[in-house]
Amino acid sequence: MSAQKTSASRTKPVSAVGAFIGFVGFSVLAGLLVTIGVTPAIAVAGVTTTSTIGVFESLPEYIEIGDLPQRNELYAYQGGKSVHFATVYDQNRQELKFDQISDNLKNAAIDGEDKRFFEHGGVDMTSLVRAGVGSLAGGLGESGGGSTLTMQLVRNIKMQQALELPTEKARLKAYNAATETSIPRKLEEMKLAIGLAKKYSKKDILTAYLNIAYFGDQTYGVQAAAQHYFNKSATELTPAEAASILAIVQSPNTRNLSTPKNYDANVARRNVILRSMYAQKHITEDEYRKARLSKRPTTCT
Secondary structure (H helix, E strand, O other): OOHHHHHHHHOOOOOHHHHHHHHHHHHHHHHHHHHHOOOOOOOOOOOOOHHHHHHHHHOOOOOOOOOOOOOEEEEEEEOOEEEEEEEEOOOEOOOOOHHHOOHHHHHHHHHHHOOOOOOOOOOOHHHHHHHHHHHHOOOOHHHOOOOOHHHHHHHHHHHHHHHOOOOHHHHHHHHHHHHOOOHHHHHHHHHHHHHHHHHOOHHHHHHHHHHHOEOOOOEEOHHHHHHHHHOOOOOOOOHHHHHHHHOOOOOHHHHOOOOHHHHHHHHHHHHHHHHHHHHOOOOOHHHHHHHHHOOOOOOOO
């Protein structure tokens, strides 16, 4: 079962009532985190947290960054030389070390998804509250769901664990549990993200996220995405190419670069990421303007 096949089933419209409930839920989570002191304190008026503390404390705290399925390159000897003859994989992925990933990709991930990545302990209170306000307004939009890169890594790990289960029924059940839109799932994701942030360095978390994330068209991790969409290594991407790849993660089925029908949606999100990279001084004004000049991605698929 692929992530591509199951994602459509979890896409749901946001109603006015659902938005309000979502806002209240996020407020409860924000108040809970303030109470247990895992993020910088900020006032959240009118929030009662005592009934949720016990639930939060009962959730699992640890999750591991494990090995991921990768491509297997098969070779044979011909004329005394090693000759590549096949590539076999369940998931198109090639893991990279931190120093093998371009700064453009790292900056695109942080600036586009989690600007305070190096400041928080796995959960970002400011983004969480902003997501609640966006939900109340009728949709999360570019504010996202308040998920940090660490929280997204937790979700991706649980999705990957689901895909490795032995039966289709078990895979589907676990995958839906890992991706459902619910307060209990969000709570667990937050608790596990806090545990990850305690156990692993920021470098380890960012590297793991960039290696595990799904980039559409059965492509996993930034190295496979760079090769698939731009025919180059993840060490060589320009700011525009890096932003185009990171633009995919929020909506891999509608923003991947495998078909021209997705280009406009990809460019719109790409430009948001580029603007953030410029605002964070990770690219110059000239680099920013040059990157935006490309109206459509130039891909090699």
